[in-house]
Amino acid sequence: xxxxxxxxxxxxxxxxxxxxxxxxxxxxxxxxxxxxxxxxxxxxxxxxxxxxxxxxxxxxxxxxxxxxxxxxxxxxxxxxxxxxxxxxxxxxxxxxxxxxxxxxxxxxxxxxxxxxxxxxxxxxxxxxxxxxxxxxxxxxxxxxxxxxxxxxxxxxxxxxxxxxxxxxxxxxxxxxxxxxxxxxxxxxxxxxxxxxxxxxxxxxxxxxxxxxxxxxxxxxxxxxxxxxxxxxxxxxxxxxxxxxxxxxxxxxxxxxxxxxxxxxxxxxxxxxxxxxxxxxxxxxxxxxxxxxxxxxxxxxxxxxxxxxxx
Amino acid sequence: xxxxxxxxxxxxxxxxxxxxxxxxxxxxxxxxxxxxxxxxxxxxxxxxxxxxxxxxxxxxxxxxxxxxxxxxxxxxxxxxxxxxxxxxxxxxxxxxxxxxxxxxxxxxxxxxxxxxxxxxxxxxxxxxxxxxxxxxxxxxxxxxxxxxxxxxxxxxxxxxxxxxxxxxxxxxxxxxxxxxxxxxxxxxxxxxxxxxxxxxxxxxxxxxxxxxxxxxxxxxxxxxxxxxxxxxxxxxxxxxxxxxxxxxxxxxxxxxxxxxxxxxxxxxxxxxxxxxxxxxxxxxxxxxxxxxxxxxxxxx
Amino acid sequence: xxxxxxxxxxxxxxxxxxxxxxxxxxxxxxxxxxxxxxxxxxxxxxxxxxxxxxxxxxxxxxxxxxxxxxxxxxxxxxxxxxxxxxxxxxxxxxxxxxxxxxxxxxxxxxxxxxxxxxxxxxxxxxxxxxxxxxxxxxxxxxxxxxxxxxxxxxxxxxxxxxxxxxxxxxxxxxxxxxxxxxxxxxxxxxxxxxxxxxxxxxxxxxxxxxxxxxxxxxxxxxxxxxxxxxxxxxxxxxxxxxxxxxxxxxxxxxxxxxxxxxxxxxxxxxxxxxxxxxxxxxxxxxxxxxxxxxxxxxxxxxxxxxxxxxxxxxxxxxxxxxxxxxxxxxxxxxxxxxxxxxxxxxxxxxxxxxxxxxxx
Numbered sequence: 001x002x003x004x005x006x007x008x009x010x011x012x013x014x015x016x017x018x019x020x021x022x023x024x025x026x027x028x029x030x031x032x033x034x035x036x037x038x039x040x041x042x043x044x045x046x047x048x049x050x051x052x053x054x055x056x057x058x059x060x061x062x063x064x065x066x067x068x069x070x071x072x073x074x075x076x077x078x079x080x081x082x083x084x085x086x087x088x089x090x091x092x093x094x095x096x097x098x099x100x101x102x103x104x105x106x107x108x109x110x111x112x113x114x115x116x117x118x119x120x121x122x123x124x125x126x127x128x129x130x131x132x133x134x135x136x137x138x139x140x141x142x143x144x145x146x147x148x149x150x151x152x153x154x155x156x157x158x159x160x161x162x163x164x165x166x167x168x169x170x171x172x173x174x175x176x177x178x179x180x181x182x183x184x185x186x187x188x189x190x191x192x193x194x195x196x197x198x199x200x201x202x203x204x205x206x207x208x209x210x211x212x213x214x215x216x217x218x219x220x221x222x223x224x225x226x227x228x229x230x231x232x233x234x235x236x237x238x239x240x241x242x243x244x245x246x247x248x249x250x251x252x253x254x255x256x257x258x259x260x261x262x263x264x265x266x267x268x269x270x271x272x273x274x275x276x277x278x279x280x281x282x283x284x285x286x287x288x289x290x291x292x293x294x295x296x297x298x299x300x301x302x303x304x305x306x307x308x309x310x
Numbered sequence: 311x312x313x314x315x316x317x318x319x320x321x322x323x324x325x326x327x328x329x330x331x332x333x334x335x336x337x338x339x340x341x342x343x344x345x346x347x348x349x350x351x352x353x354x355x356x357x358x359x360x361x362x363x364x365x366x367x368x369x370x371x372x373x374x375x376x377x378x379x380x381x382x383x384x385x386x387x388x389x390x391x392x393x394x395x396x397x398x399x400x401x402x403x404x405x406x407x408x409x410x411x412x413x414x415x416x417x418x419x420x421x422x423x424x425x426x427x428x429x430x431x432x433x434x435x436x437x438x439x440x441x442x443x444x445x446x447x448x449x450x451x452x453x454x455x456x457x458x459x460x461x462x463x464x465x466x467x468x469x470x471x472x473x474x475x476x477x478x479x480x481x482x483x484x485x486x487x488x489x490x491x492x493x494x495x496x497x498x499x500x501x502x503x504x505x506x507x508x509x510x511x512x513x514x515x516x517x518x519x520x521x522x523x524x525x526x527x528x529x530x531x532x533x534x535x536x537x538x539x540x541x542x543x544x545x546x547x548x549x550x551x552x553x554x555x556x557x558x559x560x561x562x563x564x565x566x567x568x569x570x571x572x573x574x575x576x577x578x579x580x581x582x583x584x585x586x587x588x589x590x591x592x593x594x595x596x597x598x599x600x601x602x603x604x605x606x607x608x609x610x
Numbered sequence: 611x612x613x614x615x616x617x618x619x620x621x622x623x624x625x626x627x628x629x630x631x632x633x634x635x636x637x638x639x640x641x642x643x644x645x646x647x648x649x650x651x652x653x654x655x656x657x658x659x660x661x662x663x664x665x666x667x668x669x670x671x672x673x674x675x676x677x678x679x680x681x682x683x684x685x686x687x688x689x690x691x692x693x694x695x696x697x698x699x700x701x702x703x704x705x706x707x708x709x710x711x712x713x714x715x716x717x718x719x720x721x722x723x724x725x726x727x728x729x730x731x732x733x734x735x736x737x738x739x740x741x742x743x744x745x746x747x748x749x750x751x752x753x754x755x756x757x758x759x760x761x762x763x764x765x766x767x768x769x770x771x772x773x774x775x776x777x778x779x780x781x782x783x784x785x786x787x788x789x790x791x792x793x794x795x796x797x798x799x800x801x802x803x804x805x806x807x808x809x810x811x812x813x814x815x816x817x818x819x820x821x822x823x824x825x826x827x828x829x830x831x832x833x834x835x836x837x838x839x840x841x842x843x844x845x846x847x848x849x850x851x852x853x854x855x856x857x858x859x860x861x862x863x864x865x866x867x868x869x870x871x872x873x874x875x876x877x878x879x880x881x882x883x884x885x886x887x888x889x890x891x892x893x894x895x896x897x898x899x900x901x902x903x904x905x906x907x908x909x910x911x912x913x914x915x916x917x918x919x920x921x922x923x924x925x926x927x928x929x930x931x932x933x934x935x936x937x938x939x940x941x942x943x944x945x946x947x948x949x950x951x952x953x954x955x956x957x958x959x960x961x962x963x964x965x966x967x968x969x970x
Contacts, residue, residue, distance in 0.1 A: 047408045048415065054405070055422040058480065061437050062425065064448060068440070077446050123336065126329040136326035146333070149341045151593060155540035155562050156585055159569045159578050160344035160351065163358075183336035204662050205695035209709030210683035213325055219708070223699040242430035244544040245562075249570070260430040264548060267436050275440055282433045293428050297421055304424070304485060305492045 065286070069093070069279040076275050092280035096266070099277070101254055102284055105262040112177045112247070112258055113240045119178065120236055121229065124187035129217050131188065132195035133203070149185035154246050162249055176250040177258070181240065187232050194228035195221055231303035238300075241289055259285045345586065351579035358573035370580040379556060380564065380581065384588070386471060387560040390542055391592070394478045395535040399528065401479055402486035407516060409487070410494040420491070423484035431481075431541055435548035438477045439464065464550055467557035474545050474558060482538055486531045493527035494520065532596055536589070561585045612673030612686075612764040612797060613638050614659065619668035621654050621821075629654050630821040631668075636765075641791050641798045643812035647844070648803055651821040653769055656801045660689050660767050673764050683713050688758035689767040692774060694750045696742040702753045703738040706760050713761070721760075728759040731790070748779045755790070768800040772807065784810060805845050809833065817841050835952070839959035842886050842952075848916055851892075851926025853885040854956060866922040868901035882956025889916065889927040891947040894936070899943025905936045919944065 068076060069092050071085040096102070130136070131143055154161065161180055162171075170176040198221055206216045222229070244260045251257050257265070263285045267278055293300050352371070355364040374380055405423060409416055426434065441449050442463035450460040463473045497520060505515050521528070543562040546552055552559035552567065559567075561581060569578030614636040621629040629651040636642040644652040657663040659670060661682035670678045677685045688709075696705050703725060710721045729735045732752045742750055751771065758766055768787075772780045788811060791798055802808055808815045809829045817824040817832065817840075825837035829845075836842035842850045855865045857879055863869065865885075894917070903919040903926075915935040917928045919942065928944065936942055953962040 045413055047411060047413055050408055051405075051419050055419055058423055058426070058484070060448075061434075061441060061480070062429075064441065065433075065437055083448075123333040127333040130326040130329040134322055134326040134329075136323040139326075142330065142334075145337065145342070149337055150537070151589060152341055152345065152586070153537060153540060155543055156589060157341065157344040157348065157582065158562075159565055159575065159582050160348045161340055162569075163347075163351075163575065164339070164344065166359075179336065180340040183333040183340070185337070188333065199693060199695070201691045201693050201695035202697065204657075204660075205689070205691060205697075207662060207682045208660060208687070208689050210712035215712070220697060223697075238428060242428075244430060244432045245547070248547070249566075260432045263430070263436070264432045267432075267548070278436065279440070282436060286429055286433050289428050290425065293425065294421075297417070300428075301417075301420055301424065301488065304427070305488045 065279050065282050068275055069283045071276050073274065073276050092276045096277050096281040100262050100266050102262060104254060105257055105259045108256055109241060109258040111174055113237055115178045116181045116240050117233055117236050119182040120184045120187055123182055124184050124191050127188045128191035128195055131192045146185040146188050154180055158246060158249060165250060171250050172252050172256055174256055177247050190232050191225065191228060194225040198224050234300055234303040348579040348582050351576050352583050354576050356575040358569065358575050370577050374580055382556055383559045383561055383564045390471060390475060390560060391539045394475050394539060395532060398479045398483040398535060399486055399531055401483040402490055405487040406490040406494055409491060423487055426481040427485045431544035432548050434481055435545045439549050442473055465554060467555045470550055470554060470558045489531055490524060490527060493524040497523045536592055614765055615671040617669040619658060620666045621658060621663060622666050628821050632823050634816055634823065634826060636797065636799055639795045639797055641811060641813045643808040643815045644801045644818060645805060645808035645815055646818035650818045652801045652818045656767055656769055656799060659799060660687055661685050686764045687767055688761040688763040690754045690758050690771045692770040694754040696750055696753060698742050701739050701741055705753060706757045709757065709761055724760045728756045732756050747775050751783060764797065766796050766798045770802055787811060837961050839884060839954045846888060848889050848927040851887045853921060853924045855883050855885055857881055857883050880955055884954040884956055886952045886954060887926055887946060889929045891950045892928045893945050894928060894930055895943040895945045897943055899945050901944045903942055903944050905938050905940045905942055907938055908935050
């Protein structure tokens, strides 16, 4: 439905552009000059001229990471070396893998992110169903409690949580990185909205088909809100895969560290600023998620895009 | 209410609480209990790893009032929040408006602007340390190329915080752009047509039609922006450690310093409480000023 | 199959009565239609029979068993919903099998044979592998009916099942439902707001309004002898014309446009009365007629013409021939079919059982 505006808009700018050029082209009036064709094309697609340079700007840090990871140490500090590496130097990658156990970090990252996701899916599904379809005292109050949690992420309350986990003896364990995130007010809210969209006649039908609440939840609601579950899953995985502060505070040995912590450690140990090795490490840490992102672009974009509309 | 109806109802209530229980346990243990406990800590002298605890009353709060560094940190935090969010949103809105079209290549642009969200904050921070490096960093090379003076960026107390703000805009405006783009697609096109017929220019159209119509989403983006502004801890930790001269020290980092470096849990909790109040205050402010004026396109 | 008895059934939400004291017996193999305007409580009543709503007061008996408080799946009923309520993520086959798997201990083979049997009856054999969104409205409707059929319940409940279909398809499905009822000997409770559906489908019709049962009876009985003005105007198209009259002491029914004599045998006749006249009970006359009226509007609907005629301040509809239908504005004489018209109480609207003798 927005096409009409856009087309008329494009058409009108195109005509003004062409009338401007006709004066210059009266001699070659019959054959449109290549110049006017280019100009018309430009005026219709003006967005490209603004967006393309910006995109380059946005991509440049990532490009810089990869380029640097392929340079030699000397090149980085040589002002005359140019932007591109003289020779592709892949030696930084094995060098990085030799100094830090990235394989172990990767396993830990997968374990932590996966456990958080599974635990969250369970808790938010149950809670969202209660908020969407059941009546009980204190419902509004409890829902507000869930929503307020969104405002108090671990960054705001990490100190006392650290003390609590220390008392529980969980510091420097994988569970320490998981338990604070098991409940998700945001996920509960998202899923509750999705559940409320399910027509109530479907749950009526399921009741007549012999389903109790839990069976209705399992057989009817969950299959129908799959897109929301996927969207939440993606957001959760991105958040916790990249999480830095909390794992930093509660881990102090390689056996439980995650990828971001490993990378931070590498930076610290390379106090001489061995940028080539560090950027090789960064490429390694960044690439799993970016790769998944590139492959499932649509899904990722849709998930984040619609966090605001619903 | 018949007896039988009462039992049905009681069953449903029981089920509801059973379903909420897993969430509530974790919510209580790791969100609400810490808040209460933090308040209790703030009234005491508590050292990290020391089971002894001494009553101080309001002493920590009085100390806070006298702590010049705290006020500086609070100012830095406010400055970061109040510049990063509006700037990112303006950039995001302009990007979204430019991208609200069906031209080819928009999907690529979208991903290109969005990908920084996928990058771990620690990696982003490190790269930007490199980019900002005074001697050999490409940003200074670029400034030099344009005939502008080189800057010390993260080593200059005037420029360190703006440098982090710039990086934050790079990291988050793509996300905000995406959310705003979704909202723009819902604005009915006949409104633009009507405005064009009335001779309203493109800038006016943006300010008087687009912005009011997507204001609920803008409001939402502001809240998301507030939440993401917490992440400055990661950047400060990786990039500057609060320096130079505490010019990039912010509340979360100051809590960390007091709690973990000086092991003073009581005082750190006091600062944490002010952070909570700061956040609640900002959210309240946003809700009262913008939330009320938000123009809703029907009930959602 | 079985009888269903509703005894003084009530439903209230927060002390607001939605269904009030409904008593109704649905006989074995009967097609009972609950009809009424939206918000009259007919759907709530049906949902109480289904067990989807709690019964606030009263008793519900199905096949001699008190199921007032039984869970839906224990009542041996099946329901077809207005939106069909097919599970969107399951094929037609799975939609039909799901309830059987949950409520019975039938083997896979038995379930399969039941589904194919039902599919045969409904002519949906080819659609079993499709999901609801790959089906047309009419096909979804059949699958929804199939889902009810395979359960082989004692009672079938239908909640406005045809209202989402277009007019032509609705007509066809009406015939189909009638055939199913006849051939399979089903006991049916059917809710609709459409009086034509009620008239054509029901072996009996229960008319509801404002949470109360207004009248129960065979369609033609209700049509001919409505219990009150509400039923009178709701059932039948075109609507019955109502003419308020005064009864004076001398046994005459008087109206500005005419006068009529009443049999005075009835004691306690109120002063205010309403005369109810159906379109086919009045005829135009060339002469003066019993009453005079003025044609307001003429609708030619093909085989006949419907004339809206003003009698004093009231308007009634009269059936007439298409040829020579009078133009609007024409003064006409009207003759009432005295053996068929009826009287209602002017205040309460209840029907009054007496013969009317109209005179010039």
